[in-house]
Amino acid sequence: MIKVGVVGGTGYTGVELLRLLSRHPGVTLTAITSRGEAGMPVAEMFPSLRRRVDLKFVTPQDAQLEKCDVVFFATPNGIAMKQAAELVAAGVRVIDLAADFRIRDVAEWQKWYGMEHAAPELVTEAVYGLPEVNREQIRKARVLANPGCYPTAVQLGFLPLVEAGLVDTDHLIADAKSGVSGAGRKAEVHTLLPEAADSFKAYGVPGHRHLPEIRQGLSLAAGSQVGLTFVPHLTPMIRGIHATLYGRIKHGVDLPDLQALFEKRYANETFVDVMPAGSHPETRSVRASNLCRIAVHRPQGGDTIVVLSVIDNLVKGAAGQAVQNLNIMFGFDEEAGLDIVPVSP
Amino acid sequence: MIKVGVVGGTGYTGVELLRLLSRHPGVTLTAITSRGEAGMPVAEMFPSLRRRVDLKFVTPQDAQLEKCDVVFFATPNGIAMKQAAELVAAGVRVIDLAADFRIRDVAEWQKWYGMEHAAPELVTEAVYGLPEVNREQIRKARVLANPGCYPTAVQLGFLPLVEAGLVDTDHLIADAKSGVSGAGRKAEVHTLLPEAADSFKAYGVPGHRHLPEIRQGLSLAAGSQVGLTFVPHLTPMIRGIHATLYGRIKHGVDLPDLQALFEKRYANETFVDVMPAGSHPETRSVRASNLCRIAVHRPQGGDTIVVLSVIDNLVKGAAGQAVQNLNIMFGFDEEAGLDIVPVSP
Amino acid sequence: MIKVGVVGGTGYTGVELLRLLSRHPGVTLTAITSRGEAGMPVAEMFPSLRRRVDLKFVTPQDAQLEKCDVVFFATPNGIAMKQAAELVAAGVRVIDLAADFRIRDVAEWQKWYGMEHAAPELVTEAVYGLPEVNREQIRKARVLANPGCYPTAVQLGFLPLVEAGLVDTDHLIADAKSGVSGAGRKAEVHTLLPEAADSFKAYGVPGHRHLPEIRQGLSLAAGSQVGLTFVPHLTPMIRGIHATLYGRIKHGVDLPDLQALFEKRYANETFVDVMPAGSHPETRSVRASNLCRIAVHRPQGGDTIVVLSVIDNLVKGAAGQAVQNLNIMFGFDEEAGLDIVPVSP
Amino acid sequence: MIKVGVVGGTGYTGVELLRLLSRHPGVTLTAITSRGEAGMPVAEMFPSLRRRVDLKFVTPQDAQLEKCDVVFFATPNGIAMKQAAELVAAGVRVIDLAADFRIRDVAEWQKWYGMEHAAPELVTEAVYGLPEVNREQIRKARVLANPGCYPTAVQLGFLPLVEAGLVDTDHLIADAKSGVSGAGRKAEVHTLLPEAADSFKAYGVPGHRHLPEIRQGLSLAAGSQVGLTFVPHLTPMIRGIHATLYGRIKHGVDLPDLQALFEKRYANETFVDVMPAGSHPETRSVRASNLCRIAVHRPQGGDTIVVLSVIDNLVKGAAGQAVQNLNIMFGFDEEAGLDIVPVSP
Known part of the structure; x- marks a missing residue:
């Protein structure tokens, strides 16, 4: 069982990650952060997770993310780039669901995202997580840029x-x-x-x-x-x-x-x-x-x-692809946690 | 592994049953009947089941339902009551998702459903499948009346x-x-x-x-x-x-x-x-x-x-409760095939 | 033609009022206020009103509401009660689409709405605008409390x-x-x-x-x-x-x-x-x-x-009933501006 | 006031025509046909038309369409082409909301619509009713092909x-x-x-x-x-x-x-x-x-x-454009019956 942290658990990609990870056979959710909601049980904000996720939101400070094997960033653009370096240095692998590491041309990124990039060196290292193209590089990625929807x-x-x-x-x-x-x-x-x-x-x-x-x-x-x-x-x-x-x-x-x-x-x-x-x-x-x-x-x-x-x-376009990347990075079956039959009607 | 047949697989309760049963660890789907669609792959009508269900619809005659351990009727009212007796005689347990066996007072049933009941003796035997009330009787049921939504x-x-x-x-x-x-x-x-x-x-x-x-x-x-x-x-x-x-x-x-x-x-x-x-x-x-x-x-x-x-x-109000009843009837874990995190948003 | 002002034109009751009033044969829209959007053409915020309403939002100060014959308040609770007295004193009739004048028992109102009432004396005078009950009093109303939906x-x-x-x-x-x-x-x-x-x-x-x-x-x-x-x-x-x-x-x-x-x-x-x-x-x-x-x-x-x-x-539950009350108050045909065939499908 | 008949009043373009025509200042609705629903009050099938349309559906035979000034066909493809010639001969102008007269190349029409054309000579005469292109020809049209959506x-x-x-x-x-x-x-x-x-x-x-x-x-x-x-x-x-x-x-x-x-x-x-x-x-x-x-x-x-x-x-893409064409054909103001403020939200 690997230890997983989620930064920013109150958006749609965050709650979708929790839906998927709560059934993943190989992971233990150890921390879900939210500055604004620290102290609130996750399942109080998202009743669909009652009996599935019994953690409370914690502040990033209290999350001890450096003890995780991998940390997902389900945050707005511009957050992961500030926190990834420290985690990577501590041996934690990072999967960013936002756009911080997707564009290799930093100047281009800065133009479209309207801010200065805080970790251009990690952009160079980051692997773009489209498994159908980059599966081999994904296996070893320390910083994974999960693609946009x-x-x-x-x-x-x-x-x-x-x-x-x-x-x-x-x-x-x-x-x-x-x-x-x-x-x-x-x-x-x-x-x-x-x-x-x-x-x-x-x-x-x-x-x-x-x-x-x-x-x-x-x-x-x-x-x-x-x-x-x-x-x-x-x-x-x-x-x-x-x-x-x-x-x-x-x-x-x-x-x-x-x-x-x-x-x-x-x-x-x-x-x-x-x-x-x-x-x-x-x-x-x-x-x-x-x-x-x-x-x-x-x-x-x-x-x-x-x-x-x-x-x-929210799945192949965000949280599901992130879990697929996790599976590749940690050697799980690529379908682990993702063996879901589509809900139709 | 028990052998399961589904009569009437083209309605919403039918396709929902297939969604749930296709992931159930203890069952093998052996036949799905549809008079009108016989010969068509199930996943052609319901693309959400591609790679999950590889059966074709068959006619009731070709289904060899008497070889199943249990048969679900996901049919309109008035079908199961005509076919259940023969299956029960062959040792097959029957779960009816329609209303044929729900009302113990046959006269009352006939008034509300506007037809004569074809198997009043099975009404007497049938168990009303609300597990939170009738769990013990459900275990031994040969004919299970799955409740309405x-x-x-x-x-x-x-x-x-x-x-x-x-x-x-x-x-x-x-x-x-x-x-x-x-x-x-x-x-x-x-x-x-x-x-x-x-x-x-x-x-x-x-x-x-x-x-x-x-x-x-x-x-x-x-x-x-x-x-x-x-x-x-x-x-x-x-x-x-x-x-x-x-x-x-x-x-x-x-x-x-x-x-x-x-x-x-x-x-x-x-x-x-x-x-x-x-x-x-x-x-x-x-x-x-x-x-x-x-x-x-x-x-x-x-x-x-x-x-x-x-x-x-479609789940607790139909197909899911039917699977829950199956689990009770056959001694599976009550959550087997039903360990689904609600999809929200 | 009577002169009509609308205070708070950026909410749903406001834009619905504009939809109805823009086709009313007896009224001239003279001012639509919005503190936040002053200067913006109304039809820029609400493209459905292009070619129908060519006013810009103005601040309440610039609206010269005292020159209107009637002013609608399509504002949150607690606004009309602060401004109505001055308008009434200037001979302007007031139609409040919020709750300020609906409850005759001021203590009860204060309990449910969580604020002190600024004009209890107008509550006494105000007429509750349900035409099917109060049509005669509505004719002469100076302050009209339009009912909730x-x-x-x-x-x-x-x-x-x-x-x-x-x-x-x-x-x-x-x-x-x-x-x-x-x-x-x-x-x-x-x-x-x-x-x-x-x-x-x-x-x-x-x-x-x-x-x-x-x-x-x-x-x-x-x-x-x-x-x-x-x-x-x-x-x-x-x-x-x-x-x-x-x-x-x-x-x-x-x-x-x-x-x-x-x-x-x-x-x-x-x-x-x-x-x-x-x-x-x-x-x-x-x-x-x-x-x-x-x-x-x-x-x-x-x-x-x-x-x-x-x-x-938004119509009989808000803006339409307000226009119906306007029609009664000013002697128009009760259907003026309201001769709309329901849109179905 | 011109006399207007509608053939096929039970579909969406039919009921939308009735919504618009019931408020048109220059027309009298004289007959609405439906083979299947003859005898039923139109407003019973479409409660949104209660108090607006008090006709009953009649059979085409009983409709006396030849006494109308204009007849709308809000029918499936292939109906108007069979009935238009007789009406035109009787001096009735025809507006077809289906596709019968839209394609000038009859062979092409037959290929796409899968049937033989019953009135190719009227195709030649028919005017394609896109007013922004064909306004002048529309004025004199005896057979008007209302464009598709x-x-x-x-x-x-x-x-x-x-x-x-x-x-x-x-x-x-x-x-x-x-x-x-x-x-x-x-x-x-x-x-x-x-x-x-x-x-x-x-x-x-x-x-x-x-x-x-x-x-x-x-x-x-x-x-x-x-x-x-x-x-x-x-x-x-x-x-x-x-x-x-x-x-x-x-x-x-x-x-x-x-x-x-x-x-x-x-x-x-x-x-x-x-x-x-x-x-x-x-x-x-x-x-x-x-x-x-x-x-x-x-x-x-x-x-x-x-x-x-x-x-x-249903409006500019069907019934509204048909009324716009009616207005042009009969010299009404082009906006007659169409002075509707869009409903938003």
């Missing part, structure tokens, strides 16, 4: 096409739709139910923080800098991301069987399910699970390929 | 008061609210999303089929015939039942500490969680789990007691 | 029974369900979509501020102090209140035809629609309109009467 | 770019999202609330019937055949369409100020609102109204233009 859905959908060099990577388009939990558990007007229910909107069209992260991942896969138009939308549901991806077939390329290409790419991946040809995956088909389901289409035999990719933004 | 939430909420003789049982009131999955997976206009979303209504006020079932259970607990006004409502959500129960304190009764009464009544029950005094349980706090959470109030010290009782209608 | 739905449902002396008024029960807009447009966690969607809960069971208001109205109708158990619930929809009301028939009373009783009581009311016997009104059947639809039931001929009463909480 | 949102968004020749029209992309009412009021499983709520999916990726309609309109605007990838999605809300449109700037084109271009294009259009630069229109900002709101973006100054276009699918 949109970047997970978009990269997993585009990767087979980009790696095979089939589409024009100067003009990729990702039209993505997210449930409202993606906006976090923050007291804000625009995500109140009467504002966000029964309505649909795009946001961040001029530029969204996940754009450079997606671009970085796809550029690595392509072997050259990709061009991407990324439009996120808010859809009136709690969980789920649906990415609709458009790539134009490269002029003169010899197009293989797309279905076979995708199936082969993910043949050994427990959590990526390539749906049968002609499918339209629904977000509810992965609800509460760590799965990504993907379908690939070539409408009317034209020159545009359309990929549909769905995940649960 | 509303009856589960309402009985669990009222039982401590009624058993202790604290409230006027001539005038109980149960105001219950259900998610739309309670109406089943049937092609009907009134449960289309554009009809049922963003709206709220009562239904069945003149009389609902769950009324005699609740009355029967509470009358047994009270030791005399109870009077009940039961008003069900449709609420725009997928899963969940919230029962708000009103009982007037009997004149002259010596009222004990209500919180302690409820806690003691359910002290040994894995799936009933009495919330702290002053609580307002939300249906999402039990989503996807077999839990019933209950809170008891006495507003302003008056003479009316208010009990709040929430369940997931 | 729950109190409107509950009183309109109970009034025919209580006025006719048919039910035991010591033990009335009102089980009410509200859409989330009833909680206001405030940055709070518990009404975020991921918290409130796809879930159902009761709240305020120990005591809710609308309890004394309902009790006051029904006591006046009954001619004696009534006893009431009031349980409000949050239902995952934007608009709408559904009140389910339970009254026990008084011992020995000679029960008239209930349907006829209700139809007669509201025969001359434009905005109260008594549905045919056996009906179950849905909240969507009044969405965006000023209607209250009511159905009365006596389940199985028993001694409990069940009344179902639905309104749109 | 997706085609309205997509064409209005793309038109300024395509007419000005700014984007590569070989590779337009329209990623569109619709509320569930777009699927109609039909008893089907896939649009039940428990199937469609809290989930998101694409559908019809291989080919959707609105594709040839959009392509036809944009090709006319472009002066040459356009290429279009069109992906519709189902989003868990009742009403609303959000089209996200992608066009690549033509090589070498001299790009004008896009905001000014859009504003100029729609300067005289009552129902098209070009939002300020940088806007993200929400579908709720047009709910229940005939408006289309549009925003144009050029993310990060790149070579892809993104247009966001929202409508209420």
Whole structure:
């Protein structure tokens, strides 16, 4: 049993981590921190965890995180980068669910996140935790940058096409739709139910923080800098991301069987399910699970390929992928704690 | 490993049974029947079960149900009563998720369900599967009548008061609210999303089929015939039942500490969680789990007691309770296959 | 054309007032105040009002409210009571959509609202704006206390029974369900979509501020102090209140035809629609309109009467009723600005 | 007052037509047909129309439609084409809300709609009712083909770019999202609330019937055949369409100020609102109204233009646009019956 700490347990990624870790056969939860709620039983704030988690929130000071084997940061951007170095020095491995270590270009990160980076040296060392790309590096990671929700859905959908060099990577388009939990558990007007229910909107069209992260991942896969138009939308549901991806077939390329290409790419991946040809995956088909389901289409035999990719933004898009990374880092079965059948309806 | 068959696997209780049974450590799913869908892979109709259930639907004739140890009927009312006798004769135990064996008074059943009963002799033998009341009889049951969703939430909420003789049982009131999955997976206009979303209504006020079932259970607990006004409502959500129960304190009764009464009544029950005094349980706090959470109030010290009782209608109100009954009938740990942390948000 | 000011235009009752007033044939909107948003065009905050309202928010100081004929307060509790006296002295009539003038017993008000009342003398003068009860007094009102949302739905449902002396008024029960807009447009966690969607809960069971208001109205109708158990619930929809009301028939009373009783009581009311016997009104059947639809039931001929009463909480439960009161106060047709067909689906 | 008949009044476009026409100052509703519901009061099926529409459904035979000035067909595809000729011969003008007269190429229509066309000669005569393009022809139309919902949102968004020749029209992309009412009021499983709520999916990726309609309109605007990838999605809300449109700037084109271009294009259009630069229109900002709101973006100054276009699918996407066309055809003010402030929240 390894000892696990969670910093920032009061947001949606935090409580989702607790849901998953409370059933994980190989871990002991030793501390969950919250400055604001220190002293309150975790299950009082989250009744769904009654009888499952009997810890109280503690202050970071009282958490003795240095005694953990691994610490998850389910905090806002800019927190983990300040605390990771000390933990790593103490031999604790760090998994950051926020964006602090995702972008290798620190200047670029600073531009998009609007703050100075506190630990650029750890950025260099950090491993980007998309297991379907980086599994081997993840095993040894001391600092793990857990991917963003949109970047997970978009990269997993585009990767087979980009790696095979089939589409024009100067003009990729990702039209993505997210449930409202993606906006976090923050007291804000625009995500109140009467504002966000029964309505649909795009946001961040001029530029969204996940754009450079997606671009970085796809550029690595392509072997050259990709061009991407990324439009996120808010859809009136709690969980789920649906990415609709458009790539134009490269002029003169010899197009293989797309279905076979995708199936082969993910043949050994427990959590990526390539749906049968002609499918339209629904977000509810992965609800509460760590799965990504993907379908690939070539409408009317034209020159545009359309990929549909769905995940649960709180699981494969956040806490579940973090647990998957934990499993890889500590040699557990990759499905440990994640053997969940999606909840549908 | 016991062999399990499911008759009628295409409705919501059916697919929910499959979600739970596919992870149950002690069972092997051997057949899932559907007349209309015979030959289709179950996971094609329900993509959430991909990689979890690899059976195809078969016709009842091809299912060889007589070779099972137990058969679940997740069928409309009136099916199990025609097929149970033959299975029981073959030594197969039967768990009916419909209403065929719930009401001991066959004439009363025929009045509410509008058909002649095909197996009145099995009604006499059948055990009503509310474990918190009938655990011992359930162990030996050959025919198990799994309770209705509303009856589960309402009985669990009222039982401590009624058993202790604290409230006027001539005038109980149960105001219950259900998610739309309670109406089943049937092609009907009134449960289309554009009809049922963003709206709220009562239904069945003149009389609902769950009324005699609740009355029967509470009358047994009270030791005399109870009077009940039961008003069900449709609420725009997928899963969940919230029962708000009103009982007037009997004149002259010596009222004990209500919180302690409820806690003691359910002290040994894995799936009933009495919330702290002053609580307002939300249906999402039990989503996807077999839990019933209950809170008891006495507003302003008056003479009316208010009990709040929430369940997931598809789990504790249907498939989960059926699995709990299976566990009791076959000597499994009562939580086997049901160790699910509620999904919230 | 009368000149109308709105104090506090950034909440849900404020924007709903603007929706209604912008189409009212007899009014000119002259000022909409907001301390926080002064200078911002109203239609920038509320794009649904583009081309309909071309005012900017102004500070209360700049609003010159004393030049209006009438001022609506769509403010939190405790604001109107501080500003009404000065306006009334200047000859401006005041319609308060908050609770400041609703409770005649100032000590009781102070207990429930947790503050000292700033204008007890205006409480005495104020008219409670439920037109179906107080139409004549409303005509001349200088200070109009617009009823709360729950109190409107509950009183309109109970009034025919209580006025006719048919039910035991010591033990009335009102089980009410509200859409989330009833909680206001405030940055709070518990009404975020991921918290409130796809879930159902009761709240305020120990005591809710609308309890004394309902009790006051029904006591006046009954001619004696009534006893009431009031349980409000949050239902995952934007608009709408559904009140389910339970009254026990008084011992020995000679029960008239209930349907006829209700139809007669509201025969001359434009905005109260008594549905045919056996009906179950849905909240969507009044969405965006000023209607209250009511159905009365006596389940199985028993001694409990069940009344179902639905309104749109933002219209008949707030802004629409305020406009109806304006119409009565200024001699407009009572439907002016309110001739809206409910939006369904 | 003109006399208006409605054929097929029991679907969503039918009841929405009745909502709008019941308040139209220039029309008298004389007949609403429904084979299945003949004899039933319209307001019994649609309680939202109580006191607004006091007609009963009649059979087409009893409707005496030939005495109307205009007849709306709110019927499934394939009905109007069989009945229009006779009405037109009798001097009755026809507005078809289905697809029978939308596609000028009859062979193409037959391919997509899977039936033989019954009145190809009327296709030639019919006018495509997008007022922002065809206003003059609409005035004199005897047969009016009311556009589809997706085609309205997509064409209005793309038109300024395509007419000005700014984007590569070989590779337009329209990623569109619709509320569930777009699927109609039909008893089907896939649009039940428990199937469609809290989930998101694409559908019809291989080919959707609105594709040839959009392509036809944009090709006319472009002066040459356009290429279009069109992906519709189902989003868990009742009403609303959000089209996200992608066009690549033509090589070498001299790009004008896009905001000014859009504003100029729609300067005289009552129902098209070009939002300020940088806007993200929400579908709720047009709910229940005939408006289309549009925003144009050029993310990060790149070579892809993104247009966001929202409508209420039942109003500007169906019944409202039909009434707008009626107004043009009969010389009413174009806003008659359509002066509705969007309902938000």
